[in-house]
């Protein structure tokens with residue numbers, strides 16, 4: 222793997238030598254984002270769903286690109302008052318464990334002034350996602366039984382935001 226340990230806001234994680242560039246997604250990015258979601262998630266949003274999401278004033282849609290411009294991963298969140306709700310996060314399967322999701326989260330937090338807390342739901346049977354969120358400081362604050370259409374439970378996770386997250 223083209224990676225090395227590097228300090229980030231979340232401590233030392235493996236970061237690709239080819240650190241991703243994280244940008245706000247535009248309408249033209251919906252197809253690439255939907256492609257990553259279709260591969261990564263059991264109930265992915267459609268391209269039209271992402272395209273609509275990108276236009277919402279409360280939506281924060283971030284896209285990570287590699288040095289050749291290819292889409293590596295994305296993060297979708299909603300800002301409501303002093304809270305950020307992460308709605309969707311995925312990294313292309315061949316690109317994981319290189320710091321892409323960490324870079325997306327770091328950028329999403331650094332771009333929001335006056336943020337107090339970030340929260341999200343994660344499948345209780347998704348060990349990889351739970352390991353990632355634990356690594357970047359999220360802690361369980363609740364459980365919603367049968368939350369997902371296939372009957373899986375959702376673990377509610379939250380993480381306080383401090384001035385150290387702003388850049």
Ligand SMILES: CC(C)(COP(=O)(O)OP(=O)(O)OC[C@H]1O[C@@H](n2cnc3c(N)ncnc32)[C@H](O)[C@@H]1OP(=O)(O)O)[C@@H](O)C(=O)NCCC(=O)NCCS
Pocket residue numbers: 233234235236261262294309310311312313316317318319320321322323324342343344347348349350352353354356357
């Ligand atoms: C969860 C996900 C977004 C993580 O993306 P990523 O770019 O691989 O994450 P990072 O490289 O930034 O990982 C940072 C740290 O999180 C932890 N981590 C990430 N993936 C992990 C895994 N599969 N198993 C254990 N720990 C993991 C590690 O501590 C990692 O640091 P290290 O690689 O130096 O050990 C990715 O696995 C994914 O897209 N999964 C499918 C979609 C999904 O589950 N999304 C979340 C739904 S809420």
